[in-house]
Amino acid sequence: MWQYEKKLQYPVNIKNPNPALAKVIVSQLGGPDGELAASLRYLSQRFAAPCREVQAMLTDIGTEELAHLEMIGTILYQLTRNLSMKEIKESGFDTYFVDHTTGIYPVAASGVPFTAAYFESKGDPIADLNEDLAAEQKARVTYDNILRLADDPDVRDPIKFLREREIVHYQRFGESLRQVTEMLDSKNFYAFNPSFDKKKPK
Amino acid sequence: MPILNEKQKLMRRIQQSCFALAEANLYLDSHPTCKMGLAYFKKHKAEKEALEKEYTEKYGPLTAIQSDSDKKWEWVAKPFPWERGES
Numbered sequence: 696m697w698q699y700e701k702k703l704q705y706p707v708n709i710k711n712p713n714p715a716l717a718k719v720i721v722s723q724l725g726g727p728d729g730e731l732a733a734s735l736r737y738l739s740q741r742f743a744a745p746c747r748e749v750q751a752m753l754t755d756i757g758t759e760e761l762a763h764l765e766m767i768g769t770i771l772y773q774l775t776r777n778l779s780m781k782e783i784k785e786s787g788f789d790t791y792f793v794d795h796t797t798g799i800y801p802v803a804a805s806g807v808p809f810t811a812a813y814f815e816s817k818g819d820p821i822a823d824l825n826e827d828l829a830a831e832q833k834a835r836v837t838y839d840n841i842l843r844l845a846d847d848p849d850v851r852d853p854i855k856f857l858r859e860r861e862i863v864h865y866q867r868f869g870e871s872l873r874q875v876t877e878m879l880d881s882k883n884f885y886a887f888n889p890s891f892d893k894k895k896p897k
Numbered sequence: 898m899p900i901l902n903e904k905q906k907l908m909r910r911i912q913q914s915c916f917a918l919a920e921a922n923l924y925l926d927s928h929p930t931c932k933m934g935l936a937y938f939k940k941h942k943a944e945k946e947a948l949e950k951e952y953t954e955k956y957g958p959l960t961a962i963q964s965d966s967d968k969k970w971e972w973v974a975k976p977f978p979w980e981r982g983e984s
Contacts, residue, residue, distance in 0.1 A: 701959050701977060702908065703984035704916070708899065751926040759919060769979040863923070870927035 697758070704762040705856045709773040709849040714788035717774040718804060719844055721791070723857070724767045725801025725809035728833040734760035736814035736830060740823040743890045745878065749820060749871045753827075756864050763857055768799045770853060819888040824872040828865060835861035905982065907952050914945040 723729045737757030744750040775788070775797040783792050790806065801809035814830070817823050838858035845851050879889055901909065921938040928934055949959060957975040958964045964971040978984040 698960055698962070701975070702911065702915075703978045704919075705912065706909070706984040707979075708981055708984065748926055748929060752923065755919075755922055755926060759923075765979070769984065772979050773981060863920070867923050867927060874927065 697761075703766055703769060704759070705766060705853055707766055707769040707773060707853045709770065709847070711847060711849070712776055712778060712782075713774050713786075713847060713850070714778055714782060715786040716845055716847070716850060717771050718786070718788055718791055720767065720770055720774070720841055720850075720854075721800075721802055722804040723834070723837060723841070724764065724771065724799065726803035726805075726807075726837070727813045728830060728837050729801070729803075729809075729813075730760050730764040730767055730834075731801050731809055732813040733757075733830060733834060734764060735811065736816070737827065739814075739816040740820075740827070743816070743818045743823065744820050745875060745889045748874060749824075752867055752871045756867065759860070759864075763860065766853055766857065770850060771799050772797075774850070818891060820875045820890055821872070821886050821888070824868055824875060827868045828872065831861045831865040831868060835865070904956050907948065907955070908984070911945065911948045911952060914941055914948055917941040918945060 725731055734757050737753045737760065741750050741753035741757065744753055778788070778797065783789050791800075791802075794800070795802075803809075815823070815826055817826075835858055838854055838861065841854050842851060842858070845854065875889065876886070879886055918938065918941050921934055921941065925931065925934050925938060953959060953963050957971050961972045976983045
C-alpha cells in the first residue's frame with residue numbers, strides 16, 4: 696500500500712505563469728516517456744521480478760516516479776494560474792484549455808492522451824529491465840529538450856533535478872539487469888525467461 | 898534563491914534528509930550488505946525523524962494519520978504542497 700506525504704520531493708515555486716511552457720512540459724506528465732508511464736511501468740513489472748533486490752528496486756523507483764508526477768503536476772499548476780483569455784489565445788494554450796481549462800490532465804504535448812501502450816509488462820525480467828534502461832534514457836532526453844525550451848530559472852531548477860534522477864535510475868536498473876543476468880544458468884546462452892521457463896529435471 | 902521563512906527552511910532540511918534516504922534506499926536495493934551504505938542510511942534516518950517531529954509539532958501533519966486534535970481535523974487545516982510557497 697501507499698501513504699501520501701504532504702510535501703514535494705524537491706521544491707517548486709514559480710513566480711511567472713507561462714502557459715506556452717506548460718504546453719510542452721505536460722508531455723512529462725502524460726506523454727510517451729512521462730512520469731505516469733514510468734510509475735505504471737515499474738509498479739506493474741515488479742510482480743515478475745525474480746528476486747527481492749529487483750522487486751525492491753522496481754517498487755521504490757516506481758514510487759519515486761509518483762513523486763515526480765506530483766512535481767510535474769505542480770509545475771503545470773503554477774505555470775497556468777491567473778491567465779487572461781488574451782494570454783491563453785496568444786500562447787497557443789487555447790488548444791489544451793478548450794478541453795481541460797487549467798486542470799491537470801495526462802496528455803502528450805502533441806495532444807495524444809495518455810495510454811498504457813507507452814509501456815510493457817512482459818513477464819520476463821530481462822526484457823522488462825532492458826525496456827526500463829531505455830525508458831530512463833528517453834525521459835532524460837525529454838528533460839534535455841525541455842531545458843532547451845525553458846529560460847525561467849524557477850522552472851529549470853526542478854526540471855534539472857528530475858533529469859538527474861533519470862540518470863541515477865538508469866544506473867540502478869543497470870545493476871538490476873546485471874544481477875538477473877548473473878542468476879541465469881550458465882548454459883542459458885539465449886537468456887530464457889527466468890520468471891516463467893523452468894529448468895527441465897534430469 | 899528566494900528568501901525562505903522558518904517553515905520553508907525546515908521543509909528544505911526535511912527534503913534534503915529524505916533525498917539522502919531515497920538515494921541510499923535505491924543503492925541498498927542493489928547493494929544490501931554495504932556497510933557504508935547502511936551506516937549512511939541510519940544516520941540520515943535519525944536526522945529525518947527528528948526534523949519531521951519538529952515540523953509536525955510546529956506546522957501540522959505531513960500525513961493524514963499524524964492528525965492529532967480533538968477540535969478539528971488538522972489534515973484539511975493546512976495547504977497542499979502544489980500551492981506556491983508550500984514546498
